[in-house]
Amino acid sequence: MWKYICKRIAVLIPLVFLVSFIVYALMDFAPGDPVRSLVGENMTEEQLEQKREELGFNDPLIVRYGRYMKGVFQGDFGKSMYGGKDVLTEYMSRLPYTLKLAGLAILLTIIIAIPLGVIAAVKHNSWIDTIASTTAMMGLSIPGFWLGLMLMLLFSLQLEWLPTSGAEDGIKSYIMPAITLAVANASLSTRTTRSSMLDQIRADYLRTARAKGVNEKTVILKHALRNALIPIITIIGSQFTVMFSGAVVVESVFSWPGVGNLTLTAIRGHDITAATSYAILTTVLTAVTLLAVDVLYAYIDPRIKAQYTGK
Amino acid sequence: MSMFKKFSKKQTAAATHDPATFDGEYVLNVENLNVRFETDDATVYAVNGIDLKLKKKQTLGLVGETGAGKTTTVLSLLNLVPDPPGVVSADRIEVNGREVTKMSAAELQTMRGKEISMIFQDPMTSLNPVMTVGDQIAESILLHENVDKKTAAKLAGDMLETVGIPAERGSEYPHQFSGGMKQRVVIAIALACHPNILIADEPTTALDVTIQAQVLELMNGLKEKYQTSMVMITHDLGIVAETCDEVAVMYAGRIVEKGTLEDVFRRTKHPYTEGLFNSLPKMNDRSSKLTPIPGLVPDPTVIPEGCAFAERCPYAKESCFTKHPENRWVSDTHMVVCDAYDDPDFHIKRGR
Numbered sequence: 001m002w003k004y005i006c007k008r009i010a011v012l013i014p015l016v017f018l019v020s021f022i023v024y025a026l027m028d029f030a031p032g033d034p035v036r037s038l039v040g041e042n043m044t045e046e047q048l049e050q051k052r053e054e055l056g057f058n059d060p061l062i063v064r065y066g067r068y069m070k071g072v073f074q075g076d077f078g079k080s081m082y083g084g085k086d087v088l089t090e091y092m093s094r095l096p097y098t099l100k101l102a103g104l105a106i107l108l109t110i111i112i113a114i115p116l117g118v119i120a121a122v123k124h125n126s127w128i129d130t131i132a133s134t135t136a137m138m139g140l141s142i143p144g145f146w147l148g149l150m151l152m153l154l155f156s157l158q159l160e161w162l163p164t165s166g167a168e169d170g171i172k173s174y175i176m177p178a179i180t181l182a183v184a185n186a187s188l189s190t191r192t193t194r195s196s197m198l199d200q201i202r203a204d205y206l207r208t209a210r211a212k213g214v215n216e217k218t219v220i221l222k223h224a225l226r227n228a229l230i231p232i233i234t235i236i237g238s239q240f241t242v243m244f245s246g247a248v249v250v251e252s253v254f255s256w257p258g259v260g261n262l263t264l265t266a267i268r269g270h271d272i273t274a275a276t277s278y279a280i281l282t283t284v285l286t287a288v289t290l291l292a293v294d295v296l297y298a299y300i301d302p303r304i305k306a307q308y309t310g311k
Numbered sequence: 312m313s314m315f316k317k318f319s320k321k322q323t324a325a326a327t328h329d330p331a332t333f334d335g336e337y338v339l340n341v342e343n344l345n346v347r348f349e350t351d352d353a354t355v356y357a358v359n360g361i362d363l364k365l366k367k368k369q370t371l372g373l374v375g376e377t378g379a380g381k382t383t384t385v386l387s388l389l390n391l392v393p394d395p396p397g398v399v400s401a402d403r404i405e406v407n408g409r410e411v412t413k414m415s416a417a418e419l420q421t422m423r424g425k426e427i428s429m430i431f432q433d434p435m436t437s438l439n440p441v442m443t444v445g446d447q448i449a450e451s452i453l454l455h456e457n458v459d460k461k462t463a464a465k466l467a468g469d470m471l472e473t474v475g476i477p478a479e480r481g482s483e484y485p486h487q488f489s490g491g492m493k494q495r496v497v498i499a500i501a502l503a504c505h506p507n508i509l510i511a512d513e514p515t516t517a518l519d520v521t522i523q524a525q526v527l528e529l530m531n532g533l534k535e536k537y538q539t540s541m542v543m544i545t546h547d548l549g550i551v552a553e554t555c556d557e558v559a560v561m562y563a564g565r566i567v568e569k570g571t572l573e574d575v576f577r578r579t580k581h582p583y584t585e586g587l588f589n590s591l592p593k594m595n596d597r598s599s600k601l602t603p604i605p606g607l608v609p610d611p612t613v614i615p616e617g618c619a620f621a622e623r624c625p626y627a628k629e630s631c632f633t634k635h636p637e638n639r640w641v642s643d644t645h646m647v648v649c650d651a652y653d654d655p656d657f658h659i660k661r662g663r
Binding site: 202205208212223227303 | 389420450454455
């Protein structure tokens with residue numbers, strides 16, 4: 001098992017190179033002049049050139065990238081072009097907001113999706129199933145930014161219960177962003193739970209359990225659900241990773257001080273170093289989460305564990 | 312969660328029924344059992360008016376082709392026919408003298424595994440892949456015996472030893488076992504609480520021949536050891552000859568002939584039974600071709616007007632297609648459902 005984990009972590013190194021190079025190069029090729037946007041319009045061409053030389057922008061791409069990566073592997077993720085803040089410190093100060101929001105959204109997803117999906121599967125083709133499936137369909141179809149704005153309109157502007165944006169109001173500020181994120185996630189997870197449970201619900205081993213005298217609740221929750229968990233965890237795990245970076249839309253709708261918004265600002269400002277560093281950090285975080293999901297598989301399904309350990 | 316309400320009653324709430332005190336003649340008594348499956352497209356008539364009786368310590372063989380309704384028949388004894396789409400009706404389904412159809416969910420759960428249990432056909436899919444085999448055996452013991460987890464685990468280990476698997480392998484998962492070993496585990500689960508009735512649904516069909524013999528021998532031994540009555544479902548007449556006291560031959564959801572092993576094997580009456588015997592390979596003439604029964608099993612969505620076997624029957628008369636055959640007792644123990652015996656001189660060829 002440890003061997004497997006080490007192998008997976010080793011794979012991270014080429015992955016970091018790949019991701020960072022792509023982001024670095026793309027940022028460099030993007031139209032616009034980062035130096036000009038940094039120093040402003042009212043500078044002469046000579047002053048600009050001097051600034052470029054000073055910041056090292058005149059070296060070839062590969063040299064600049066190499067210099068940057070050397071720093072990264074020494075733990076120096078560079079400084080932001082604007083204000084000169086340390087990128088890593090900045091990222092780490094924003095990360096808790098993103099993680100807390102993602103965690104809350106995932107918690108909501110699990111609380112809603114798993115019971116609903118299980119009930120829909122057990123009562124297959126009943127009215128509960130129809131309602132659950134239709135609601136899930138709807139939840140998936142609603143765009144996140146629209147739902148966020150509508151919630152804001154109702155709860156912030158009309159009812160004035162919740163703050164419109166930011167994270168300054170404690171738990172109250174988490175409610176709307178978390179719900180917005182959870183709606184789409186829970187919808188997809190409900191559908192996954194339902195179909196995964198349906199695959200198991202006529203399985204022979206459930207009949208064996210019933211023939212033993214196991215009650216229906218245990219048959220469903222202990223025998224069937226555990227076998228149905230792998231696809232469910234896959235979906236929920238990937239939703240979690242998506243929220244590290246992909247909650248950008250929701251983060252910007254709610255002006256959330258998370259890493260999604262931070263990355264977005266760096267990209268908009270043509271801040272190559274910061275954007276690449278954020279991409280690397282998000283990559284590592286995503287890979288580690290996915291690894292955790294894969295390790296979780298092994299605890300749920302001994303057959304997968306056997307594959308990992310090669311037994 | 313209201314969906315579980317009717318099941319969530321404590322199992323101990325059900326009156327405990329000790330099968331050992333049951334002193335009726337028949338441990339199983341089924342009269343006029345009908346099971347149909349209602350789907351949107353069609354209604355499948357799986358079992359059509361079956362009577363079954365099983366005496367203590369006897370083994371009844373239930374023989375017939377795939378789709379004859381054998382498994383459905385025995386599943387209704389445990390009230391395990393999936394509903395929907397299954398609809399079960401019967402004048403009587405008694406297990407150890409108690410009516411199954413009137414039992415509460417809790418009573419059924421106390422009965423299953425303790426009084427009557429079942430060995431399933433396919434050991435590859437009958438075990439939960441994510442539970443250790445020891446836990447799967449112990450689960451049954453924990454439900455029915457008043458013991459703690461540790462004792463249950465120990466008893467599960469003993470049970471594994473009984474079926475010829477070292478107890479320490481109880482901590483392994485089903486995928487670490489071969490097919491024959493898995494079937495031994497399934498048998499261990501079924502026998503864990505020493506039920507007095509055991510249903511074996513084609514227990515050896517999925518196994519290769521050498522393992523078949525081992526498993527049958529094991530089952531016969533355990534049946535003796537625990538004084539179990541048994542229903543053996545199979546389409547292998549050789550297994551019937553080895554294990555059964557009585558035989559019932561099923562065709563299209565009906566019993567067409569039943570009697571003692573001698574009655575059915577030596578004094579075969581029904582043309583379908585004859586066809587089954589004729590289709591066996593001939594041991595003394597290995598080059599001869601097999602003699603299959605011509606035609607196919609009838610469409611189970613249609614209840615035939617006359618005898619269900621008439622279309623494939625070499626002796627069928629015109630009246631066979633229009634009139635349901637009657638039950639005829641040719642001796643105290645031997646029943647055949649065939650109207651050809653209206654003619655007192657009729658006899659089947661049964662040329663082996």
